[in-house]
Amino acid sequence: MNNEDKSVKTFASNEQLSEQLCQRVSAQLSDAIAARGHAYLVVSGGNTPKPLFEKLSRTDIDWKHVTIMLADERWVLPDSNDSNDKLIKTVLLKNKAAKAHYISLYTGHEKAQNAAPVLSEQLNELPEFDVIILGMGDDGHTASLFPDCAELQQGLTANDAVIATQPTKAPYARVSLTKSRIMNSRNIYLHFCGENKLQVFKQVEESGKAILPIGEFLHQQQVPTEVYYAA
Numbered sequence: 001m002n003n004e005d006k007s008v009k010t011f012a013s014n015e016q017l018s019e020q021l022c023q024r025v026s027a028q029l030s031d032a033i034a035a036r037g038h039a040y041l042v043v044s045g046g047n048t049p050k051p052l053f054e055k056l057s058r059t060d061i062d063w064k065h066v067t068i069m070l071a072d073e074r075w076v077l078p079d080s081n082d083s084n085d086k087l088i089k090t091v092l093l094k095n096k097a098a099k100a101h102y103i104s105l106y107t108g109h110e111k112a113q114n115a116a117p118v119l120s121e122q123l124n125e126l127p128e129f130d131v132i133i134l135g136m137g138d139d140g141h142t143a144s145l146f147p148d149c150a151e152l153q154q155g156l157t158a159n160d161a162v163i164a165t166q167p168t169k170a171p172y173a174r175v176s177l178t179k180s181r182i183m184n185s186r187n188i189y190l191h192f193c194g195e196n197k198l199q200v201f202k203q204v205e206e207s208g209k210a211i212l213p214i215g216e217f218l219h220q221q222q223v224p225t226e227v228y229y230a231a
């Protein structure tokens, strides 16, 4: 591993990983509250983070001084089982974490591209995120920055905080944080599970460059980035 490689913490299960990541993230959120009076936590959707969300929801931190939001949203109705908004409200914003502030990326606009500028204005006003937890797909996408979507370069270069994307190999139009908004964070975590994703991660890591979107956040030295992997 060259010195640019990110530290990878490997766990036997997502349950064990989630326990450790919950402790780490909670401590950083509490430090942020102590230092600045408020903490900003950005999470990703999908299945991988569910055990982490359950544990975070039960963690005793000063949630009323935490704002939570998603790194991306599928453009589906909020009662859809594919809605990240529904996932967060169901699995994270409960128990002790019910006191947290939450900024939904689902604006109610008919189209994601009409929501993106409104969300950009709102999220550009926010300070540096304290913690952002990114997932990764088998294709190396993260948030909704997909290798095969026409909007990828815009997502990697725009100063806007949010863009609309339309992946070709995944369902739904989406809104996604851009690289510049993701990088405006104090701590980045990449959380993924399974051998397939591990091979993708190793391929990107060993290439030394951003051959897939996740590589934009692995091959950078500006923001401390830790990788949490479970078999």
Ligand SMILES: O=C(O)[C@H](O)[C@@H](O)[C@H](O)[C@H](O)COP(=O)(O)O
Residues within 6 Å of the ligand: 044, 045, 046, 047, 048, 049, 071, 072, 073, 074, 084, 134, 135, 136, 137, 141, 142, 143, 144
């Ligand atoms: O809206 C989404 O789908 C997520 O934000 C996305 O980036 C996710 O992190 C990966 O697709 C991994 O999803 P799984 O954890 O379900 O494999």
